[in-house]
Amino acid sequence: QKEVEQNSGPLSVPEGAIASLNCTYSDRGSQSFFWYRQYSGKSPELIMFIYSNGDKEDGRFTAQLNKASQYVSLLIRDSQPSDSATYLCAVRNTGGFKTIFGAGTRLFVKA
């Protein structure tokens, strides 16, 4: 079982729709959860982070965390073609000094 699992996609949504990206993790000791966006040929950049159960909103992005189910998700509202990228879920545990990444979900937003 991989430590962080994501559906590789591609996920295709029309412009203006909501894109929903999901991630599960195996280590119950995980404390911090991140979403990174990576455009083709570029390095990952942080877009959201969440540490507590529930929802966290930042502009068009909402991160959701359910530690009991070991599940993290990212919602992108009013999706734009510029949101087309690979989205990486990342998990960090206490004292582990490492961040583990999922393989990423490719998102295509059609104009």
Added chain:
Amino acid sequence: KAGVTQTPRYLIKTRGQQVTLSCSPISGHRSVSWYQQTPGQGLQFLFEYFSETQRNKGNFPGRFSGRQFSNSRSEMNVSTLELGDSALYLCASSLAGTTNEKLFFGSGTQLSVL
């Protein structure tokens, strides 16, 4: 404020050779992590350094090694290169590598092994 700087940007080597990659973190950042990224495997954790000490290591063979200097700059070395080592090697820095810290990535070094 300058970002994370990785050099060189591209490298072409042949099997059996060794290679050294360099990473300069954001000023004030003392934690440096290294990742290997391939299309099939995604981002794989190599190791993490803080104050010149390796605090964690991923599941890679001993051919992969690294070090960190007193100015927080880090290098990673791959000896006896294999074709499968062809990948994008990414370095990321953070303040102290604590639980809630976010990683800031460099542009990476694209290594091709022929």
